[in-house]
Amino acid sequence: MPTSGTSSDTYASVGGDSGALRLGMKPGRTYRFSAWAYVPSxxxxxxxxxxxxxxxxxxxxxxxxxxxxxxxxxxxxxWAELTLDFTVPADATSAYLRLHNGFTAGGVEPAKGVHHRHHHLQDQVHLRQRRPPDLHRRRR
Known part of the structure; x- marks a missing residue:
């Protein structure tokens, strides 16, 4: 997933960035956002x-x-699983998600690599089996 952001921060937007209720999120609903992340030493x-x-x-x-x-x-x-449970505020006009890298973009030290797989957004009324990513298949 390509990253974007300012010179002091980098991130990947999931399903679009600010300006709308992304990924079908609705005000007042509770969701779980999960992803697997791999950070090289x-x-x-x-x-x-x-x-x-x-x-x-x-x-x-x-x-x-x-x-x-x-x-x-x-x-x-x-690989580490990250999860974030949240409720979209009832008066929200925009809702969006990011995978935050946080390392400097460009300049002397280009953004360092962080790998993400299997990101999901689910409504809390549904159950989903959780499993680690297939570590035998590497994406480049």
Missing amino acids: ATGLSPQHAGGLCLYAAFATPSGTVTKTSRKVPYTDA
């Missing part, structure tokens, strides 16, 4: 942006932007 766990190496949800409301983040990837050189 060469990348490390100290991104320049404090919001890096996590899942991110943001909502535009008449009183301002509301955000939620998952825990950060806890270790390197192995």
Whole structure:
């Protein structure tokens, strides 16, 4: 997934970015956003942006932007599942999701690699079997 962002942060938008209720999200509904992330040891766990190496949800409301983040990837050189449970505010006019890298884009040190697989958004009224990604198949 290509990354975007400012020079001090990088991320990949999932299903579009701000400006609309993305991925069919509806105000007042509760969702679970999950993804598997792999951070190579060469990348490390100290991104320049404090919001890096996590899942991110943001909502535009008449009183301002509301955000939620998952825990950060806890270790390197192995797949880690991240999950983020959230409720879209009842007065939200925009809702969107990002996979946050958090390392500097361009400049002296280009954005470091973080790999994501199997990202899902599910309404909390449905159950879905969780399983780790197929580690024998590598995507490049």
